[in-house]
Amino acid sequence: MLRVEHLTKVFPDGTVALKDVSFEVKEGEFLAVIGLSGSGKSTLLRCINRLIDPTEGKVVWDDKDVTAAQGKELRRIRRQIGMIFQQFNLVKRSTVMTNVLTGRLGYAHPVTSLFHIFPEEDYKRAHAALERVGIAEKADNRADQLSGGQQQRVAIARALMQEPKLMLADEPVASLDPVLAHSILRYLETLNQEDGITVICSLHFLDLVHRYATRVIGLKDGELVFDGLPTELTPEKFKEVYGEEAEIVTVSGEKL
Amino acid sequence: MGKRRYPDGSPVRESRGNWLSPFLSFVIPGAGQAYLGLYARGAGIFLSVIALIALILWQGTGVLFAPVLGIWVWNVWDAWQVARGRRPKFSIPVLLAAIVIYGLAFVSTEVQPQRMITGWDSMVPYVRALFHPELMEYATEDKVATAPIQVPCVEPLPEPDRKPTENPKIILDKKCGAVGDTLTLHGEGFFPNFEGEVWWLNPIGDAQRVIIDDKQAKFMTDDQGRFDLVITIPQAVPLSEQPPPGQTQTHQVRAEQHRPYGNLQPTRTLKLVWEKIGETVALAFLATILGMIFALPISFLAARNLMFHNPVTRVIYYIVRTSLNIVRSIETLMWAIIFAVWVGLGPFGGMLALMIHTIAALGKLYSEAIESIDPGPIEAVRATGANDLQVIVYAVVPQILPTFASFTLYRWDINVRMSTVIGLISDAGLGFLVIQWIRLNQFSAMATAILAIMFVVTTLDYASSILRKRIIEGKPASPKQNLFVRWGKWAIVLALFVVTFAWSWNVAEVSFTNLVTGLPSGMKLMKAFAVPDLLDRPTEAHSVRQPLPVPCGVAEAPQPPASGPRVALQPQCGDVGDPLVIDGYDLPPNTHVSIRWEMPDGSFLRVKSNCCDTDASGRVHLETKISPLMEIGEDSPPGSVGYVGINWEEIVGGPRISKTVKTVANLALITLLMALLATTFSSFFAIPLSFFAARNIMGDTLFGRIVYNVFKMGFNLTRSIEPMILVLIMAAWVGAGPFAGVLALILNNIPNLGKLFAETIEQIDEGPVEAIIATGANKLQTLVYAVVPQLVPPFLAFILYQWDINIRMSTVIGFVGGGGIGQQFRLWVGLNQYDKAGTAVWAIVIMVWSMDYLSAKAREKLI
Ligand SMILES: Nc1ncnc2c1ncn2[C@@H]1O[C@H](COP(=O)(O)OP(=O)(O)O)[C@@H](O)[C@H]1O
C-alpha cells in the first residue's frame, strides 16, 4: 500500500542523497532500512512524509500521491503517519503531557489548540498512550527530566496519538543502550502485530534486523542495493551493503 | 475518617464557616486565608496590598487605587473559594499589581509621549546633522576683522582693553551701547563680492552668532570689498556676570570670510575627532591591561576553592569578594566623577575610573574561572608522575587561560564602549566632543563624533569577535613550525604591544603626582562617602536686624535694644562707600551666622561670603563699607529703608531621618521604575524585530538575505551608541528628565536585545520542529508548540540580564539629563556636599545588590 517510485533527491549543495529508489511496502510489514551513515536512510524516510521534498519520483500511499499533496491535504496525510527520531525530538521544556498532546495537533481545532486547549477525550487518549508505553506517572514532568529510553517512549506515545496507519522510525535506538533498544523495538513490534500498523524503521545492527524485521532494504550511496527477507541477508550480502571492511557487530557488541 | 485535603496535601479546615473567612478578608486582606490556615498565602496578600498602597500614597497618584480595590475584591472571593477547598491562581492579582506598578512608573518617570511630537522640531537639527557629518571641506583663505565695543555705556567711558584690527577692518558707529541697541558696521578690506558672517565675542572671548530675524547675520561685500550691516547688541553675558553698576565690559564684533581654494581636505572637526578616537582607544586599552594586571593576583584571593582551607584565608576571601562587589556596583561613570575630584578632569581620571571597575569585574570573573577548574585533568597529570609546576603548566593553565583571555576580551569590548562616554564626565575621548558640540549647537560636528563612535565600536567589536573565535577554537601551536618563525611572530606581537602600551600611557596622561597631590581631596570625598548623611535634626531660622538709612535722614535709625540678640551699626547711617562696623551681640555662641544687606524690596545679599562664626560669648564683628544696594533712590516710596540683618539656624528637637535619605529613596524608586519601563518596552519592540535578524527565519532568498543583513547591521550600529550619548539627544527632544532617560535606554536596548534574541532564534533545535510538522500540525501550531517553548526561557533570561544592566545604567544616566538618582548625585558632588552624594552611592549599592539578587533567583527558576 506504500509505493516508492524512482525517488531521487539532490540537495541544493549538489549532494545526491537518493538515486532512483523504488520499492513497495505491504500493509502490516515491518520493513528495516539498513545502510552506512550517509547512505540516505533519513532522506528516504523524510521523503515519505514530505519533511523533505524529493527532486524526482513519486511516493504513493493508500492510492494517494503524497508527492503531489499540498497544504491541508498534505497535513491530513501526515497525521496518519507517525514518526520517531534518533534524537527523540521532544520539546524539552514542555511537559510530557504537552508533548504527547502535540501528536493530536493534526486533528485539533486550529485556533483553540494555539492556547493549549484540547478536548477532554484527547487527554484520556494521551493517558492511555502513556499507560501503554509504561510512563503514565511522568505525565507532569518536564521532558528533559526523563532518561533517553523514557523520552523515546514519550515520542512513541506522541506518534500513537496520531492513530497512525504507518510508523516511520529513523534510527530510533541508535542513542540508547542495548537493553533499552530491545524494549523500544518491542513496543514497535507490538504496534505492528497487535494494531496492524505498518512500520518502516532504519536500523544499524544485524541482530536487531533478524529479530524484528519482516523485510529488509539496503541503501548504499543513495542506491537501493538489497531488497529481501531478513534470512536472505547473509554476512556476504551485509558486506555488500556496508562495504568490505565492515565488521558485523550485534547490538550488544559481539562479533558475528 | 481522614481530613479533606487540598491538592497539595494540606488539610482543609472545614469546621469553620464558609462565610467567616471572606468577611475577615474583606476587613483585612489576607486575614481570611490566614484564618483557614494558609498563613503564607494570607501574609503574601496582606503585604502586597500594604506595599502597593504605600507606594501609591508615596508617589501620590490616587487613580491607581482602583486596581488595588480590584485586588481587595479578588482577595475576598479568594477567601471564599479557599474555604470551599479550592485554590485560585494568582494571575488576576498579579496583573492588577502590574497595572499599579507600571502606572506609578509612567507617572513618576514623567512619561509624556506627546512631547515626542511637540519636541520634534528641536530634534530635527540633530537628525539632519547625522546625515551631514563634517568630513571633508575645501581649504579656505580667511579674512577676519574684529572691533571692540563696550556694554553698557558709562560716564566716563574708559579705553577698551582690546584694539580693532587694521586690514581688514570694521568700523562701528558707536563706542558703547546697551543690550538691544542697534549698531551699524562698516567693513573694509574684505574679499570683494563674497559672503561673510558676523559673530559676537563676549569679554571672555566666547563667540556666539549674531542673529537677525532668527538667522545668522550675513553680509555681502561690494567690488571694493566693503559692506555695511545693521545688527542689535545681543545679551552675551549671563546675568550673574554682569558688570557692577557704573562699570562696563569690552565685547568684540567679528566679521569673517572664508574663501575656499584648492582641494578637499579633512575638516578640522574630523582631525579633532581622529585625535579623540586615539584617546578613546588608548584609555580602553590601558584600563584593560592595567585592570587585568591588578585583577590577576586579586582573583586568587577571591577564589573559594583556594581560600577555604583555613579560617584566616577565609576571612580574606570574604573581604576581597565584598570589596569587589561594592566597587563593581558603582558604575564606571560614577567612578569618573570621584576621580575627577581626586586627580582633576582629563584622560587620567577617566582611565582610572575604567580601570578600577575593570579590576572589580575581571577579579570576579577570573575567580569564578579558577573555582570551576576541573580537578580531573590535574589528577591525571599528577598520576603521570609530574611535579607541581608541571601540573600547573599542563593541567591548570590550559584550563584557565582560554577563559581568562575571553573574559579579558569581553571586558575590552565593554571598556571601548565606556571609554566613548567617559568624556561626558572626564573631558577625554569622543564623548567629550559630543557633549561639547551639543552645548555649542554645532550639530554636524556632533554628528561626526557620533559616527566616529559607531565606527570605532563596531570595528573593534568585529575584531575582537574574530579573536575570540580563535581563542575558543584554540589553535595549538604546531611543533613542526620553524622555531625561528614562531619566536619571530611572538617578538612582533610583543613589540606591537609595548609600543601600544607606551603610546596609551602617554595619551592617558598618567601622572602619579596628581594621584598623590589629589589624595587629600580624594580621601575627603571617600570619607564623606563612607559616612552617609542618614540623620539630621530639625532647625528653626532666627534673625535680628537693624535699619541703615542711606543717605542719612531718609528714615529713622532707632537704637538697638539693650539686651537679647541684636545688631549694632557704627555709624548708624551714612553714604555709599562709607566704612561700616557691624557688631552682633548675645547670639548663640560658636554658631555659623550669615550677615546680609537686606533691601527694602525684600531681596538680600551676603555682606561677605563664607561669613561668619560667633565666638564663645555669642559675639560677631565685621568691618565693611556701605554697599550701593542700600542707597534709597529718589523714586523710592517715602520711609523705605534697608537693613543689616544677622540670620542663623537653631537646632530644635532630636535627630530624625534626614531629608537627604528621603530624597535619595524617592529618586532610587524613580530610577528603578525607569529601568522597569525601559526593559519592558524594549523587549516589547525587540521580540518582533529580532525575527528579521535571524538567518534561519529569513531564509536564503535574495529578499530574505537583504532584510537579514539590513536588520543585523542596523542592530550593530545602533547598539554601538551608549545610552549616555543617546540621552543627550533625547533630552533635546522631550526635555531633560527621567522620560528622556527611559527613551535613551529603550533605543539602546532594542538592538541589544534584538541581537541576543536573533542569535537564540538561530540556535533553535530543529528536531522538535520537524517532529511536530510530522504529526500534521500547521505552521502556527508548529510555532506555538515547537518554537515558542524553546525561545521563552532564553528570552526571559536575556530580559533579566538587560534589566540588571538597565538598573546600573539608570543610576548614571541622570549625569547628562536623564533624571533619576544620578542627576542628584552629580549636583551634590558639584556643590561639594559629599556626605549627601555618599548617601546616594549607598542607595545605589543597595539597589543594585538587591535587584541582582532578585534576578539571580528568578534566573535560577528559569533553568
Ligand atoms: N540538508 C542537507 N543538505 C545537503 N546535504 C544533505 C542534507 N541532509 C543530508 N545530506 C546529505 O545526504 C546524504 C544522505 O544523508 P542521510 O539521509 O542523512 O543519511 P543517513 O540517514 O543514512 O545517515 C549525506 O551525504 C548527507 O551529507
Ligand SMILES: [Mg+2]
Ligand atoms: Mg540518518
